[in-house]
Amino acid sequence: MTRILRVVVGLSLAGVVAGCSAAPTEGVASPKPTAPSGATSTQASGLPHSGAPAVSNPLPQSVLPQDPCQAFTRQQIVEALGGDAPEGERDDIATGPWCSWQDPDTGAGVFVNFVTATHEGLSNLYRNTKPAVKVWREIPSIGGFPAVAFQTDAGETTCSVNVGLSDEYAVGVAVAPSRAKKGQVDACELSERLAETLVDNLREGAGR
Template structure:
C-alpha cells in the first residue's frame, strides 16, 4: 500500500488540489496548469539543463528498478505491483520487514518540478532541495518534520515538464531512526541510471 506522503504528492501533482478540513488535497477534474499556456519552470523550480528524451517516462514504472537494485534496497528481488490510477506507478513491499518503495511517472501535463514547488511545498513540514542527482534537479519532502520521517518522497525532474517520484518507507524497526529521505534519494539515483540506460545514455 502506498504511503500517505506519496498519496498526498499524487493528489497534488496529478490533478491540482484544494484543501479539505483535514488539510488533504483532493483531485480536481482539470490540471492545475495548462502546459500550453504556462512557461516552465516557474514557482522557484530549477531548469533541467540536460533533459532526457521526451519519451523517457513512457515505459513501465515496474521496470524502473532492476531486480539487483530491488534486492539491494529491500533485501530480495520482490515483484513490483503496478497501478495506473491516478498515474502510472509501481510499488514494492518486503512482507518480512514492511520496507517499501514506490515509483511514479508524471506526464508533461503536471509541469514537472514546477507543480511541486507551487502545490506540494506549502503543505510539507520538510522540504529539502537536493544536490542534483546525476545532473537532474530533485527535491525531498515529507509530512513529518525532522531528520527521521517515517516516509519520504523524492521528486526528480528529467525534463522541465516530466518528473518521477520515489517514495520510501524503511523497515518497521528503523522507523524514526533513519532518514527515509536519504533512502529515497538512493532509489531515485537507481531509477535515473535505468532511465539513462533505456535512453541510450
C-alpha cells in the same frame, strides 16, 4: 499493497496537485513519448514557474518504460528490500504510472511514480506541495537533474524524492524503511540514493 496505504504513500510521493485533476490516489495512464523540451517550448508554456529550477539538459519522456515496475532491475530491488522482496504491483494513479514493492512482514517498501500527467514537472510541486509539507529539501543534482525531497509531516516514515527530468515531467521515488530500522536511518537519504539509481537506469536506456 492495501488501497489505504497506496493512497497515503501516493499522496506523499506525488505531492499535493491542487489545481489539476488529481485525486488523493494520483496518477494516470502510461506517458506518451515526447521530444526533449527546449527553451522555446518551455518558455511558451510558462515553465518552469513558482521558483522551480529549469532543467537544462532534459531527457525525452520516451525513456520511461511503459511499465513502471521495470524502473529497477530485480537485483536493485533485492538490494533495497532483501532477498524476499516482492514483485512490483502496478497501478495508474492521477499523476502518472505507479509501482510499489512492499514487504508486509518488515514494513519496508519502495515506490516509484512517473509524474507525467500534470505536465508541469517540479513546478507543480513548488507551487502546490512546498507550502503544504513540513520537510522540504532542495537537491541541486541527482544525475545532473534538479530534485526535491519532502515529507508531509516531520518524522514521517516515508520520504519522497522527485527528480525533474524535463520542465514538463518528473519521476518520484519513495522508500519506507523496515519497522526494525525506524528512527535509525534517514528515509530521505535512502530515497535519494534510489532516485540516483533510477536516473542512472533511465540515462543508460537513453544512451547517455
